[in-house]
Amino acid sequence: MPKRILVIDDDEHVSSYLSDLLGDAGYETDVAANGQQALALLEKKRFDLMTLDLEMPDMTGPKFNKVLKRQGRSGDIPIVVITGHMGLKYVIPNAVAEFDKPIDREALLAKVKEILG
Amino acid sequence: MALNLLLVDDEEGIRRFLGMLLKDLGYAVRVASDGAGALEAIDSAQPDLVLTDIKMPRMDGIELLKRIKSRWPEIEVIMISGHGDLDLVIQCLQHQATDFVTKPVNEDILDAALRRVAEKIELRRKLSEYTQNLERLIKEKSDRVVELERQMAASQVVDALCQALQNLSDEMREEAGYNADMPCYIAVHNRLFEVVSTNRLYRERLGDKRGRCSWEAYADPARRGFDNPVCLTFKSGKARRSREMLLALTGEQLPAVVYTTPIGCKEDRVELVLEMAVDVSEISRLQEELWLTQQKYQDLFDETPCYIVVRDKDYLIKANNRLFTRDFGDGVGRNCYSAFRHRTEPCPECPVSRTFEDGEPHHKESVVSTRDGREMNILTWSTPIHNTEGEIVEVMELSTDITEIRKLQDHLTSLGLMLGSMSHGVKGMLTALEGGVYRLESGLAKNDMTRVGGATESIKVLVNRIRNLVLNVLYYAKSREPEREELDVAEFGRMVAGIVEPRAQREKIVFSAAIGEGLGRFAVDSGNLSAALVNIMENAIDACTADSGKDSHTVALRVDGDEREVRFEITDNGLGMDRETKEKAFTLFFSSKGLKGTGLGLFIASDVITKHGGAIRLESERGQGTSFSIRLPRNLSAAGAEAGTAN
Incomplete structure (x- = not known):
């Protein structure tokens, strides 16, 4: 059974890219354009990993993380931060990896493989 | 000194004879014919000496002598008698007569007697004078002693x-x-x-x-x-x-x-x-020194070309200087954040509050708008004011208008720094562009035409985004005067609307353009001005797509004008801005759009409009939407102006 990854990014060009890239590597993906959509999808489906953009129109990455924590989900699903703000890379303390934009494609795939086994 | 003499005799002849004789001897003479007349004369004239006959009718000389001596003891009395009777002489002397002269009167004897009396009177007068002087002297001396003592006592008191x-x-x-x-x-x-x-x-x-x-x-x-x-x-x-x-x-x-x-x-x-x-x-x-110093400080406070505000811990303004009053209104008694920044609550990272906490000076740069709507960049420094116990009671903030400095700095900022500030925006675009290329390649390899189509669309959008960025950077890097050409206003408006409309449709936003007829012509830098207007309209679209609070969204462009100027109005019902965002909207490198913004767009749009001699204003309400209004002078040459009104 393929592993499921939730891609969270408000830029549709970036999210479709990540979705295709991870899909080509054999993962099943879902895309959320903002925090609310992501939370709704997490309610409905089971995910093995999520990639998180730190800037979304409705909530920031840290805020999103806080909501997760409140719902008791924190730690369930590994988070990979993908951001253009490398200065902000440690604002999600429980993230398993951080990637700077533009993304080093090979490194991202290697990391995802390492996490999901 | 002539003695006053009273002669008393009942015989007229003797009175006349003796009277003449006495006058010749140098005396002032009065006469009386009997005792009663003599007493009357003495009472009124007070003679020094009385010369009286003894044998007189009614009151004799002895009787007169007694009466004189009893009333006026100091008056000398010389008795005259025709009888050399020793008893009578003794009787007279007993009654204190001064001398005794016998008739017929010998001139020499009388003269000698009178001289003796005169000497006696003089002696007595001198004696009396001495006595009086002595008394006075004693009184004077003792007064002086009393006064000296008193003064000595006073001196002791003073000492x-x-x-x-x-x-x-x-x-x-x-x-x-x-x-x-x-x-x-x-x-x-x-x-x-x-x-x-x-x-x-x-x-x-x-x-x-x-x-x-x-x-x-x-x-x-x-x-x-x-x-x-x-x-x-x-x-x-x-x-x-x-x-x-x-x-x-x-x-x-x-x-x-x-x-x-x-x-x-x-x-x-x-x-x-x-x-x-x-x-x-x-x-x-x-x-006087204090007054002068205070005056100096007051002048300094008022005339300093900075905004000076003194506020307490409760954000209440205690004092502000004249310049502040001119540009922001009198702030005393108002909250600083409301007077200075039109906020309803304290500003984040307030340097004054930090100074209250740690007693150290702090500074912060921000954008404010004056009461006549001018925007300025200010740099605020805060300094504690201590009371005598060393506690911080108030904090003074000095704000300098650094708008000009910022402009200068902005222009001097190197491209590298600018790109640094925009780096995350650029990174986002690069990521998306790389993604597009990956999807195009992989789509082609897999013969997945859906993916190829999507990728192509992405790449087109991104190329446009990057193109705008590059143009903005170029405009910024090479600040130039607008190259004007005369254009038809309505045609220009339709051209601009045409650029934005497809994107609005894609985003399901109702786009309307109300462009009147007969708007005439104006002289503008077409490339720069259209880029500026497109930028504002694209912002309007972004504000609509980011707003999830409404069922439908509209972006409206309205163009009209009169003889002198042309007006563009761009209104949306998107997110809207709070006051602070509104104030920062035209600031370089300020973006409310996160990864998608570079902080250049509105800054350049406003710059282009200003360079055309025009003005840009914005009205916005959080949750309600935003409206930009742009006024541009026609700037036509004389011939063009005619054509402009003719159309």
């Missing part, structure tokens, strides 16, 4: 007072520094308005006035008479306090507070007055 004041001053000198500079002149005055005694300092500064008039120390001519504190205290018997000017030995006038007190009062009569004058020239000088 004791001076000593007491000196001690007091010595004690105080250790506490406060300026007691030595606050001299005290002490004098005692007597009721003849004379200075009786003074202290050393009085003599050194005002001169030795002992024995002089009480008012000599006063400088005011009106005081140099009886209308001065000393004389008034003598008059009223009451202590007084007044401000006076004293005349120093150097001719300089010393301001002083003068206290006068009656002392040594006897039977409701003031004997002496104690006058104490405290020289306040040092205090006056210090007061």
